[in-house]
Amino acid sequence: MKKYIATAVSACIVILLAVLCILFRGEGFSALQEETFKLLTVICAASALYCFVVGEITKNYSQMDKLWSILPIVYAWIIAAKGDFSLRLIVYAVIVTAWGIRLTVNFARKGAYRLKFWEGREDYRWSVVKSSPVFSNGFLWTLFDLFFISIYQNLLVLAICLPALACMGSSEPFAAADIVAAVLAVAFLVLETVADEYQWNFHKKKQGFLAEGKTLSELPSPYNLGFNTLGPWSRMRHPNYLGEQGIWLSLYLFTIGAGVTSNGIFNITAIGPLLLILLFMGSSALGEKISSGKYPSYKDYINQVYKYLPLKKFKP
Numbered sequence: 001m002k003k004y005i006a007t008a009v010s011a012c013i014v015i016l017l018a019v020l021c022i023l024f025r026g027e028g029f030s031a032l033q034e035e036t037f038k039l040l041t042v043i044c045a046a047s048a049l050y051c052f053v054v055g056e057i058t059k060n061y062s063q064m065d066k067l068w069s070i071l072p073i074v075y076a077w078i079i080a081a082k083g084d085f086s087l088r089l090i091v092y093a094v095i096v097t098a099w100g101i102r103l104t105v106n107f108a109r110k111g112a113y114r115l116k117f118w119e120g121r122e123d124y125r126w127s128v129v130k131s132s133p134v135f136s137n138g139f140l141w142t143l144f145d146l147f148f149i150s151i152y153q154n155l156l157v158l159a160i161c162l163p164a165l166a167c168m169g170s171s172e173p174f175a176a177a178d179i180v181a182a183v184l185a186v187a188f189l190v191l192e193t194v195a196d197e198y199q200w201n202f203h204k205k206k207q208g209f210l211a212e213g214k215t216l217s218e219l220p221s222p223y224n225l226g227f228n229t230l231g232p233w234s235r236m237r238h239p240n241y242l243g244e245q246g247i248w249l250s251l252y253l254f255t256i257g258a259g260v261t262s263n264g265i266f267n268i269t270a271i272g273p274l275l276l277i278l279l280f281m282g283s284s285a286l287g288e289k290i291s292s293g294k295y296p297s298y299k300d301y302i303n304q305v306y307k308y309l310p311l312k313k314f315k316p
Contacts, residue, residue, distance in 0.1 A: 033168050036082045040075055040165075044158045047071060052150035054118045061130075061145060062122040064153045066112055069103035071154075072096050075161040083168040088178055092164045092254055095185050099247055102189065106196050125283075128290055156279065159272030163252045166269045170258035177257035184250035191232065192243025198231035199240065225316060226295035235310035237288070237301065241280050242308045248273040 029037060051063040076093040083089045107113070111121035126149075135141040206223045210216070222229050232239035252273050261267040284307065291298045297316060305314045 029165070030169055032082060033165055036079060036168065037162075037165060039078065040158055040161075043071070043074065044154050048150045048154040051154065052146050055145055055149065056142065058118050060118065060120070060122045061126040061149055062112060062120070063118065064149055065107065065123050066117070066120065068153070068157060069100045069107065071157050072161050073100040075158065076164055079161070079164045079168060086167075086170070087174045088167050088170065088254055088258060089164060091174070091178065091182055092167070092251060095182065095189070095247075095251065096161070096164075099189055102193055102196075106200070109200070125286055125290070128286070156272065156275055159269075160248045160276055162269040162272055163255045163267070166255045166260045166267055167258040170260060172257060172259040175257055178254055181250050181253035181257060184253070185247050188243045188246030188250060190243075192240050192247070195232045195239035195243060198233055199228050202228040202230055202233075222316065225297050225301075227291055227298055227301065229301065229314045229316070232310070234314050235305060235312065237305050237307045238280075238284050239308075241284055245273070245277050245280055248276055 047064075047067055051067065055061045055063045073093075073096055076089075076096040080086075080089040080093040104113075112123075114120045129135070129144075130141055135144065202223070206219065206226075209219045209223055216226055217224055236242060252267075252270050255261050255267045255269060256265070288298070288302060292302070300316070301314055305312055
C-alpha cells in the first residue's frame with residue numbers, strides 16, 4: 001500500500017510541475033525554431049507510421065524500442081545544425097549521442113537488432129501487456145499499438161529533445177548553468193552505464209549456470225535469487241531508470257543557461273522530461289509486477305530497497 005501511495009504522490013507532483021511549465025511557458029518559438037520543429041515533426045510522424053505498420057505486419061512490437069536511442073541523436077544534431085553549431089547545442093548533441101550509443105549497444109547485445117531491421121528480439125514486456133485480459137479483443141491491442149506504442153512514444157521522444165530547440169538562437173554565453181547541466185547529465189550517464197553492465201553480467205552468468213542444467217535454487221548466491229542485487233542494484237531497485245530520467249532532466253537545465261525559462265526555472269519544454277518520469281512510473285511498476293511473480297524473494301527486495309534512493313542495502 002505504501003508503494004502505491006508513494007507512486008500516486010509522485011505522479012501528482014510531476015503533473016503539478018507540468019502544469020506550472022504550461023502556465024510559465026516562456027517566450028514563443030522564433031521563425032527558425034518553428035521551421036526546425038516542423039522538420040522534426042515530419043521525422044516523428046514518419047517514424048510513428050513506420051512503427052505501427054511494421055509492428056502490425058511482423059507482430060514484433062519493439063520497432064519503437066529500436067528507434068528510441070537513435071531518433072534523439074538525429075533530432076539533437078538537426079537542432080545543432082540549424083542553430084549554427086553553437087557551443088551549447090554541440091555539447092547537448094554530444095551528450096545525447098553518447099547516451100544513444102550506450103543504449104543502442106545495450107539493446108543490440110540483447111538481440112534486438114538484425115540486418116533486417118524489423119526483425120530482432122522483442123522486449124518481453126510487450127507480450128506480458130498483450131496477454132492482459134484488457135487486450136483479449138485484438139482490435140483494442142491494435143489501437144494500443146497505434147496510439148501508445150507508435151504515436152505517443154514517438155511524440156515523447158521528440159518532446160524530451162525540445163529543450164535543445166528552446167536553446168536555439170540564445171545570445172547567452174555558455175556559463176555555469178550549462179556546466180552544471182553537462183556534468184549532471186554525464187554523471188547520470190555513467191550511473192546508467194555501470195548499472196547496465198552489472199545487469200548484463202549478472203544475467204549472462206546466471207544463464208551460464210542454468211545452461212549447465214542447474215535449477216535456479218541450485219545456483220550460488222546471489223544468482224539463486226533470479227534477479228540482480230549486485231553493484232548499484234544492491235541499493236536501488238532501478239538505478240538504470242534513475243540514470244535515464246536524470247539525464248533528460250539535466251539536459252533541460254541548458255534552457256536555464258540559455259535564458260529561455262520563466263522565473264529562472266520553468267519552460268514548456270520541461271514537459272517532455274516530466275512525461276518521461278510518468279512513463280517510467282508505469283514501466284517500473286510493470287517490471288516489478290513481473291519480477292514479483294517470477295522470483296519469491298523479489299518482494300523482500302522491494303520492502304528493503306528504495307526505488308531510487310541508495311539509503312538501504314539489500315540483505316537476502
